Amino acid sequence: MTQMAEKLIAASRKAEARLATRKTPFVFDCWYVAGYAPEFGRALRARTLLGRPLVFYRTESGKPVAMSDRCVHRSFPLSQSRLDGDTIICGYHGMRYDAAGDCVEAPSLREQCPRGVGVRAYALREQGPLVWIWMGDGEPAADLPLGDWVASESWPASQQYYHLPASYIALHENLLDLTHLSFLHANSFGTPDFATAPYEVHIDEEKGHFRLKRSVVPTRLPPVWAEPTGLTGRDAARITTSTFVGPSAHTVNGVFYGLDVPESERPDTQIITAHLPTPETATSTHYFIHHGRNFAVHDPAVTAFMNKQLEVAFMEDVTGLTAIEKLIAETGEDDMYEVSLSSDKAGLAMRRWLYRQAQVPKL
Ligand code: FES
Ligand SMILES: [Fe+2]
Incomplete structure (x- = not known):
C-alpha cells in the first residue's frame, strides 16, 4: 500500500502556504455579478455576497439599489422590512433609510435622525442581463470584467445560475484545468483526446492574467458543439481558450471548424461562455453563467439546444465540486494535503495571485 512520503507531504504543504485557500480573505476591489437584471424589482431581495448580507431593490424609476441588510439600530434584516417609495422602513422600530443608505427618519426620536447614521450602500452597474456590484472601499476603480458583447444583440445568449456549495477558488481552478473534461465530463462535452492534447499556458502573475489554450485537432465534436456548427460526423478542429479574467470572471472561448474546409473559407464562428463566480461564503458560491455566440443570431432553437446540453455538463x-467540499469539510483542511501536477500550472499561478490580492475588509 502506498503511503505518501513525509517529505512529499511537507513539500505540498509548504507550496500551499502561498496559495489562496478557503481561509484566504476575499478580493473586494473588483466588480462581481450580484444577480440577473430581472431578479431585482420592487420587492426586497436578500442575498449574501462576499460574506456580507445585502438587500436589493429597484427605485420607482427602475434604478437598482444594494445596501447592507442589517439595520444599524438592532440588526433587524432590512430585507424582511417594507419598501415605501424609494425608502426602506425597518420592520422592528421603523427607522427609514433612503436609496443611499442614509437614515432619514427615526420615529422614536423627536428630532431628526443624526446625520451620518445609516447603512452602507454599494455601487451597482447594469450590463445587458447582468447586474454588477462593487464592494471594495471607495469608488469603483476598475472597468467591468466583460466586454460589450455581453449586452450586444449580435451575441444571442442564455443564462444559468447554480447555488454551488463549494469554494469559488475551487471553481476557478476547475475552469483553468481542461484535463478534467475527458473524465468528469466523459458523458457530456468531454472526449478522450482532450486530456492529452497539446496546450499552451500564458501566465502573467504581475497583471493577474492566466490563460490556457488547448488545440484538439483532429477530433469529432460532441453534439453540443457539432450540431450548432454543422460539424456532426466530420473531422474537426476544437480550439478552446480558457482565461481567468479576474476573481469574478472567467471566459471560455471555443473555435470550431471542419478540416475539410479551406482556411480562407472558414467561418468566423465563436462561442464564449462567461463563468461568473461570486463568493457567498468561503465555502459557497453564486455561480452565474452567461453563454453567447456570434452566429445563428436569430435562431432561438440553437440557444435552447446549447443551453440544455450545457446544463448537463455544468x-x-x-x-463534483460539491463532493470535494463535503469531503474537505469532513477531513478538516489542516489534516489534508493535495499533490499538484504539471497541468495544474495555470491554476496554481492563479491561486498565488489571489493570495497576494486578498484583502481584510473594513467593517
Ligand atoms: S432594529 Fe431597525 S429600527 Fe430598530
Ligand atoms: Fe468542467
Whole structure:
C-alpha cells in the first residue's frame, strides 16, 4: 500500500502556504455579478455576497439599489422590512433609510435622525442581463470584467445560475484545468483526446492574467458543439481558450471548424461562455453563467439546444465540486494535503495571485 512520503507531504504543504485557500480573505476591489437584471424589482431581495448580507431593490424609476441588510439600530434584516417609495422602513422600530443608505427618519426620536447614521450602500452597474456590484472601499476603480458583447444583440445568449456549495477558488481552478473534461465530463462535452492534447499556458502573475489554450485537432465534436456548427460526423478542429479574467470572471472561448474546409473559407464562428463566480461564503458560491455566440443570431432553437446540453455538463462540475467540499469539510483542511501536477500550472499561478490580492475588509 502506498503511503505518501513525509517529505512529499511537507513539500505540498509548504507550496500551499502561498496559495489562496478557503481561509484566504476575499478580493473586494473588483466588480462581481450580484444577480440577473430581472431578479431585482420592487420587492426586497436578500442575498449574501462576499460574506456580507445585502438587500436589493429597484427605485420607482427602475434604478437598482444594494445596501447592507442589517439595520444599524438592532440588526433587524432590512430585507424582511417594507419598501415605501424609494425608502426602506425597518420592520422592528421603523427607522427609514433612503436609496443611499442614509437614515432619514427615526420615529422614536423627536428630532431628526443624526446625520451620518445609516447603512452602507454599494455601487451597482447594469450590463445587458447582468447586474454588477462593487464592494471594495471607495469608488469603483476598475472597468467591468466583460466586454460589450455581453449586452450586444449580435451575441444571442442564455443564462444559468447554480447555488454551488463549494469554494469559488475551487471553481476557478476547475475552469483553468481542461484535463478534467475527458473524465468528469466523459458523458457530456468531454472526449478522450482532450486530456492529452497539446496546450499552451500564458501566465502573467504581475497583471493577474492566466490563460490556457488547448488545440484538439483532429477530433469529432460532441453534439453540443457539432450540431450548432454543422460539424456532426466530420473531422474537426476544437480550439478552446480558457482565461481567468479576474476573481469574478472567467471566459471560455471555443473555435470550431471542419478540416475539410479551406482556411480562407472558414467561418468566423465563436462561442464564449462567461463563468461568473461570486463568493457567498468561503465555502459557497453564486455561480452565474452567461453563454453567447456570434452566429445563428436569430435562431432561438440553437440557444435552447446549447443551453440544455450545457446544463448537463455544468451540473457535472457542480456535483463534483460539491463532493470535494463535503469531503474537505469532513477531513478538516489542516489534516489534508493535495499533490499538484504539471497541468495544474495555470491554476496554481492563479491561486498565488489571489493570495497576494486578498484583502481584510473594513467593517
Ligand atoms: S432594529 Fe431597525 S429600527 Fe430598530
Ligand atoms: Fe468542467
